[in-house]
Amino acid sequence: MQHDKVLILDFGSQYTQLIARRVRELNIYSEIHPFNKIPNNLEDYKAVILSGSPMSVRSEDAYHPDLSDIRGKKPMLAVCYGAQYLAHFSGGEVAESNTREYGRANLSYVEENETFLEGIHIGSQVWMSHSDTIKILPENGVLLASTHDVQNAAYKIENETTYAIQFHPEVYHSTDGKLLLENFLVKIAKVNPDWTPNAFIEETVEDLKTKLGNDKVVLGLSGGVDSSVAAMLLHKAIGKNLYCIFVNNGLLRKNEFSDVLEQYKGMGLNVKGVDASARFLDALKDESDPEKKRKAIGRIFIEVFDDEAHLIEDVKWLAQGTIYPDVIESVSATGGPSATIKSHHNVGGLPDFMKLKIIEPLKELFKDEVRRVGASMGMDKNLLGRHPFPGPGLAIRILGDVTAEKVRILQEVDAIFINGLKQAGLYDKVWQAGAMLLPVNSVGVMGDERTYEKCVALRAVESTDGMTADWVNLPYEFLQKTSNDIINKVKGVNRVVYDISSKPPATIEWE
Numbered sequence: 001m002q003h004d005k006v007l008i009l010d011f012g013s014q015y016t017q018l019i020a021r022r023v024r025e026l027n028i029y030s031e032i033h034p035f036n037k038i039p040n041n042l043e044d045y046k047a048v049i050l051s052g053s054p055m056s057v058r059s060e061d062a063y064h065p066d067l068s069d070i071r072g073k074k075p076m077l078a079v080c081y082g083a084q085y086l087a088h089f090s091g092g093e094v095a096e097s098n099t100r101e102y103g104r105a106n107l108s109y110v111e112e113n114e115t116f117l118e119g120i121h122i123g124s125q126v127w128m129s130h131s132d133t134i135k136i137l138p139e140n141g142v143l144l145a146s147t148h149d150v151q152n153a154a155y156k157i158e159n160e161t162t163y164a165i166q167f168h169p170e171v172y173h174s175t176d177g178k179l180l181l182e183n184f185l186v187k188i189a190k191v192n193p194d195w196t197p198n199a200f201i202e203e204t205v206e207d208l209k210t211k212l213g214n215d216k217v218v219l220g221l222s223g224g225v226d227s228s229v230a231a232m233l234l235h236k237a238i239g240k241n242l243y244c245i246f247v248n249n250g251l252l253r254k255n256e257f258s259d260v261l262e263q264y265k266g267m268g269l270n271v272k273g274v275d276a277s278a279r280f281l282d283a284l285k286d287e288s289d290p291e292k293k294r295k296a297i298g299r300i301f302i303e304v305f306d307d308e309a310h311l312i313e314d315v316k317w318l319a320q321g322t323i324y325p326d327v328i329e330s331v332s333a334t335g336g337p338s339a340t341i342k343s344h345h346n347v348g349g350l351p352d353f354m355k356l357k358i359i360e361p362l363k364e365l366f367k368d369e370v371r372r373v374g375a376s377m378g379m380d381k382n383l384l385g386r387h388p389f390p391g392p393g394l395a396i397r398i399l400g401d402v403t404a405e406k407v408r409i410l411q412e413v414d415a416i417f418i419n420g421l422k423q424a425g426l427y428d429k430v431w432q433a434g435a436m437l438l439p440v441n442s443v444g445v446m447g448d449e450r451t452y453e454k455c456v457a458l459r460a461v462e463s464t465d466g467m468t469a470d471w472v473n474l475p476y477e478f479l480q481k482t483s484n485d486i487i488n489k490v491k492g493v494n495r496v497v498y499d500i501s502s503k504p505p506a507t508i509e510w511e
Contacts, residue, residue, distance in 0.1 A: 004191045006030040007045040011053035018170040027193040035065045047075040047189035050082025057088040075161035075189035083164035090138035097133040109146040120176045126167035127174045197376040208237035218309045219319040221246040223260035226321030229374040233361045245308045250277025251393030254411040276304045284402040290511035297392045318356040387432045396511040400439035410437045412490045433460040436510045444494030453494040469503040
């Protein structure tokens with residue numbers, strides 16, 4: 001079945017992925033492409049959205065794509081930089097704003113009887129983020145909305161289905177942002193909202209059956225959401241021809257290897273558990289450099305996985321749980337502004353000695369969509385609600401070199417913290433939580449004796465996609481109890497601290 005598609009042209013805004021996700025929440029399929037790589041098959045898209053940008057349209061290096069095949073021919077919504085771009089290059093005027101327009105604002109004027117703003121009233125809160133402002137509307141521009149400080153907050157171009165706004169409808173702080181997107185896409189552009197989890201499952205399973213036929217597929221399970229949902233989709237399509245391998249790298253959470261294997265049993269999957277802990281710990285011996293630790297873990301994982309894959313006769317495909325943000329980031333939209341921070345291990349193929357074709361059933365989905373697809377297949381909500389966990393596991397939460405004893409200490413600390421969050425009803429309010437073992441010893445007193453033992457840092461953040469994150473304000477009573485439990489029950493730790501850094505500037509993990 002063909003779905004109506006929306007094209008989002010990325011000018012490098014940190015919010016571009018959010019636009020795509022908000023559109024998808026309306027059950028409309030959207031795709032992000034860099035502004036300088038406009039797809040050739042424009043006829044496949046029902047509407048186009050221009051994103052914001054950290055760039056100024058007044059600068060000499062302003063992004064200036066040719067939109068002549070889009071503008072006036074397809075419904076187009078220009079957000080922030082897009083709105084200023086239309087004004088600047090079409091007879092209007094964009095000037096530096098006297099005050100940087102950033103943060104919450106409220107609409108002070110809303111054009112009546114305008115489909116674009118249907119259901120949106122004076123006083124509606126919007127989110128601004130720009131240092132330039134539109135002084136004069138472009139040729140044939142008609143004012144639609146203003147705020148107290150921004151005269152031209154929204155406008156349209158007469159005799160075109162072209163709309164523009166100087167605020168961000170995609171962010172949570174724009175209270176009617178989703179309604180505005182719905183007005184534009186459904187009422188104006190006539191996009192059919194039929195992109196649902198059930199439709200995705202049905203179509204993906206059919207595609208997988210056609211593509212894979214009777215071929216055998218091998219998949220590395222991690223116990224996480226993405227690989228588990230990918231496994232269930234493949235299982236629906238090819239059943240026993242899917243071979244799942246779950247490798248214990250010795251750096252998982254406490255009891256995770258046995259717990260996750262048990263959980264998979266109930267899902268009917270063909271799973272083989274491989275305990276390679278000793279091999280991984282051996283490769284990490286005396287290594288303190290974070291990047292080298294990641295590489296060592298990646299190398300051993302591929303070796304172990306390859307050994308196992310060779311035991312399966314005639315395997316042709318490798319399945320991966322790659323999701324859409326991995327794909328977008330690896331393309332690095334606009335070739336600069338949204339540059340990647342870390343290379344993704346899921347994208348870019350495999351070493352030459354694994355001559356398998358790659359299948360990625362989730363590569364069109366965002367994380368929240370993966371969870372919705374899993375829920376539609378009846379998967380365990382505890383598995384779908386699991387916090388993300390880094391591929392290298394506890395190795396990058398142990399700062400410095402990794403030893404079996406340090407892993408033991410951190411597993412115990414982490415278990416107390418995570419189980420505590422669950423018991424206190426806080427686990428689902430947190431996007432990701434974990435503990436870091438710091439490379440310092442500190443003096444303490446236990447009983448009548450002085451101690452000189454390890455310090456651990458607890459970390460809990462809220463986020464939607466990990467691109468940005470805020471630390472969670474956990475109750476003092478909870479932190480107090482957790483700290484007491486850790487110090488009393490984990491031999492080797494005498495100090496607990498709580499990390500209150502947000503991303504950016506800090507990252508979620510410490511390494």
